[in-house]
Amino acid sequence: MDANRQRILTVIAQIPPGKVATYGQIASLAGLPRRARLVGRVLKTCADPKIPWYRVVNSRGEISLRSGSECQQVQYEALLEEGVEFDIRRRIDLSRFQWHPDPLTP
DNA sequence: AAGGTGACTTTTC
DNA sequence: TGAAAAGCCACCT
Numbered sequence: 001m002d003a004n005r006q007r008i009l010t011v012i013a014q015i016p017p018g019k020v021a022t023y024g025q026i027a028s029l030a031g032l033p034r035r036a037r038l039v040g041r042v043l044k045t046c047a048d049p050k051i052p053w054y055r056v057v058n059s060r061g062e063i064s065l066r067s068g069s070e071c072q073q074v075q076y077e078a079l080l081e082e083g084v085e086f087d088i089r090r091r092i093d094l095s096r097f098q099w100h101p102d103p104l105t106p
Numbered sequence: 107a108a109g110g111t112g113a114c115t116t117t118t119c
Numbered sequence: 120t121g122a123a124a125a126g127c128c129a130c131c132t
Contacts, residue, residue, distance in 0.1 A: 023114050034127060035116040041129070044113055056113075064113045071113085111131080118124080 005030060005042050012043075015055040018083045019084075019099035020092055022059045029101060039079075040064065054078040061092035 007030040015021050021029075023036035032038065043053045054075035058064040065072040076090065084097050 024116095027114090034115085035129085037112065037128060038114090040113040042113090045130095047113095053113085058113080059115055066113085069113090075113095109132090112129100115126090116124105116126085119122090 004030065004035075004038070005046070007031060008039055008042050009046065009048065009051050012053060014101070015052055015099050017052075018097070020055045020057050020079065020084060020094070020097050021092070021099040023056060023064070024059060026056060026099070030098050044064060055082075057092060059094075061094040061097070087098070087102065 008026060011026050011029045012021070024034075024041040026039050027033060027035040039056070043056060047053060056064075063072050063075050064077065065083075076086070079092070080086070084092055086092060
């Protein structure tokens with residue numbers, strides 16, 4: 001559904017700088033539980049420069065793009081720029097950097 | 107129409 | 120700690 005895609009993009013757009021969110025989390029926030037893969041698909045097809053797609057990582061706190069993709073490096077550097085820390089294995093500590101959605105978002 | 111695929115997640119071994 | 124398997128769902132042959 002196109003409306004669902006729009007909802008997903010809206011949720012991603014609300015992720016604050018310096019924080020990240022997982023695919024599953026975004027799906028839930030968008031009202032689409034268990035559609036994590038749909039989120040991934042939306043980002044792949046849309047990849048809008050208007051939205052902070054690079055703040056979306058998988059449940060391990062890892063960049064989910066396959067190696068070799070230029071976008072992976074772009075995402076990595078973009079997150080570093082926002083203050084997100086990666087460990088030696090290029091993983092994010094989700095317990096510290098995962099986005100905690102605000103209850104009230106006018 | 108049916109089966110393969112994937113920017114995922116969670117459980118098991 | 121980590122790899123493997125099983126769920127899942129929309130999209131593409």
